[in-house]
Amino acid sequence: MSEPYYITTAISYPNGKPHIGHAYEAIAADVIARFQRMSGRDVRFQTGTDEHGLKVYQKARDLGREPRDLADEMTAHFVAMGERLNISHDRFQRTVDPDHHRASQEIWRRMQANGDLYLDRYEGWYSVRDEAYYDESELIEGEGADGRTEKLSPQGTPVEWTAEESWFFRLSNYADKLLALYRDNPDFIAPERSRNEIVRFVEGGLKDLSVSRTSFDWGVKVPESDGHVMYVWVDALTNYISGLGFPDDSEEWRKYWPCDLHLIGKDITRFHAVYWPAFLMSAGIELPRQVFAHGFVLNRGRKESKSEGNVTDPLALADTYGVDPFRYFLMREIAFGQDGSYSDEAIVTRANAELANSFGNFAQRVLSMIFKNMDGKLLVDYQQTDDDRALTAAVANGVAELRRNFDDLAFSDGLEAWMRAVFACNQYIDEQAPWILKKTDPERMQAVLMTCFRQLRPLALALRPVTPVAADKLLDQLGMGEARDFAALDDATWFEYLAGSGFALDKPEGVFPRLELATAVGEG
Template sequence: MDKNYYITTPIYYPSAKPHMGHAYSSIVADFFARFKRMDGYDVHFLTGTDEHGLKIQRAAETMNIEPLKFCDQISQTFRDLSQTLNLSNTDFIRTTEDRHKKTVQHLWLELEKNDDIYMSQYSGWYSVSDEAFYSEDEITEKNGLKISISSGSPVEWIEEESYFFRLSKWQNKLLDYYQKYPDFISPQSRMNEVVSFVKNGLKDLSISRKAFSWGIKVPNNSEHVIYVWLDALTNYISALNYPNTKDNLFKKFWPASVHLIGKDILRFHAIYWPAFLMAAKIPLPKKVYGHGWILSGEEKMSKSKGNILDPLDIINTYGLDPLRYYLIKEVSFGNDGSISKDRLEDCINSDLANNYGNLCQRVTAFAEKNCYSKIPNKNKFNEDDFKVLNRFKENLNNIRQEIDKQNINYYIDFIVNSLFEANKYFNDQEPWKKKNDKDRLNTIVYTSLEMIRKISFMLYPIIPDTIEKALKIFNLNSDDINFESIASHDFLKSGNGLKKIDILFKKVEKRND
């Protein structure tokens, strides 16, 4: 079986500093990357910044600095955010890098060679903010301004000479592909949206601009720069050293396992990108997953609305792992979600401090007093022990399958239920009343420690820093984490020492604002 896995975040547009939406995409991608590594996969995890286009040029002009210098500064904030979020990405790509420019220009020449590019005049509505072209029926008027119906961004009328990509030529081939691979776009609501859009008819796409200069030049015509989306989307293969298809990275990791994106850029990834790849005779990615937005109140975050939530503020107040846990648990993956400090504090106090942290403390403290701070000998598991332990063994393949469907909700529900079961088991078995039956006491403690170990392994992709601390109980580290091993009930070796650890999560005092 192919055990290679390639996951990508959208590459972020560095026209402003990172917000919670960027953090969300990155944390979720990191969760999948860490899970797959834990399950024995060779993982390539890509993130980066998309640095060309009119929006960047104008932002740099406003600050009176060169576009590249502007990008250097802002791109670094995204690179720093990757470290702050404890991402395990294996590459960070910038579209201003030479490796990327070469790939984009090669792709252009391939499309040209296959007669998928022609020169004409473009006239129509363009949104600088969205870097997108809109048809007449996709715009409306508000306060005397023409805006995009879908994004609310202002649009402006442009007329200029442009190269076009024959998008209309690929309409039926795209529809056939969606039908043949019904999981290509997820969740299902996004697939329905894309199919409906394509069935309404695709017009050829303007893929160059003359009105500004900040971008990758069109090969053999330096008056034009390549449309930012044809440039940006190509990062997924430029990071694998395409067009060198014999390169080890490309051979191992293309087609990508999943492009993880926000739903607002679905059209570019689910229509334009597959059409470009089909035209260039390059295999398509296996999946495009369009997740929902992180809302500020009831609204999408945007610079213009001034409602941007800074992930660094939340991390400074509550810590990184609580934020990672909250975003994965409380935002139903695929749907919109919002940050509620109240719910975040509940997650810390209830799930993390009480259900997980307190379980670790209670069981290890009991083992210290009654088992000489060692992993005890398990005598014989009884029905109660097997009931809680076998839940993991029996669900191993279910969990894998649900992860491959990007069903994070299933995964986190399994962990939350397991924590409830582990706490209930320890309480119900009452080992403190079994001091005259040392075999039974030892087996209850062993079973409880095994439950902590299994749950900790499963929590690792979500809260890696904390789990590294928790595993010190067993003298284990992240290299010892293996998903398959949660099926085993004798992973922990009797007689090995147990270590005391500090409190993993401090409770947050709830304020009555």
């Protein structure tokens, strides 16, 4: 039985359409999920939308609509994004779903039974945009919407003074337990930048957390407490277990919890690495294994902003340049865990240089020559040289290095290793020059083409988590069957079997066409 692997994205606020950050996180999580499936793991991949809270409530009020009506409309955009970007999730969890409300109320009851909830009055600063409370000491001064200096959250978002009756969670009781968690499980928070930031925050002391609101009613009702709805982050975080059937003793719950990886943006690390483990400790639920905080995707080095007019629709980029090249660019260009930048020019340059000109062109040259000069047939008996064996070793090493790096979530490093293998293939075919051997040494030409053909399979398999459609299209042309996981790399007899089966290549079709630059894609 294969080992289970559970990965989640943060669930998205549907108070607007998806932006590049949503696409980046979804694609990265999908690459991980596909990679783990190809590595033989029994993967469960969950994403969804976080539909409660003041932000959605105010947006609906401003539009003269009901919050649920707005949530339904906006959530449809996130569902469409997943379909368009080829995101292979197993569950799309909405926080408006009845099973989610039941799970959230159960974790609340367990925290209450543990003595960690009490009723008091909250007075303090709250950021609607962040759906977060901030201490006075955390606030910064900045320019507000009207140009005047005002208090802002550490994220630079507006804050407002809030005063209302509230349930509180005894977060202050969990500082020592959290610090012990970070000390004993150094990989619980990654990358190290985020881990250090959270450790410093908790070492600075924790105050009890307001976990209910009475000023609006758009949220999960607090059990046995009329007029209170849960603080949005209590129910939002609970999605990771409600989607598995909690609190029922479901097969999915038993199999997949604790979660292997919560993939989130670095701006919400505190909620996932402080509040969430504290809630789970209080409720007597096992903790997830890792929280990984990725960086931001910047538009030509700047954070996207509607006021600056540089907000890009990620689906417009995917439609213009292709889903697979867009996915490849994001995983190749940005060191995972750090901030990165994109532009139309960068997408086109990277995709053309590496996918079209290097790998795509190599595959097309090899398959075309076999189709034209060998009637598409494969040859098993041919004499191998040291050059042939060296290329096979270089490709095997590149693929192995990609797999090691992907296991460590170092996608750009893994694709760099893959590209070195592709460059080795191009250098080999240029040096061997089978188009010349065709006239001078036909047998050697066949040996060179067979050597090249055999490299296409591991290279396409390695790229498959990132560019699944293009990789499968190439593997189809290579005559590959259903076995398309990494275990197939260990099959030393596949080539002999394929050649002996009478397989013949059809006229090859390119899988990575060259891209043309478009301007101002999806901006508005």
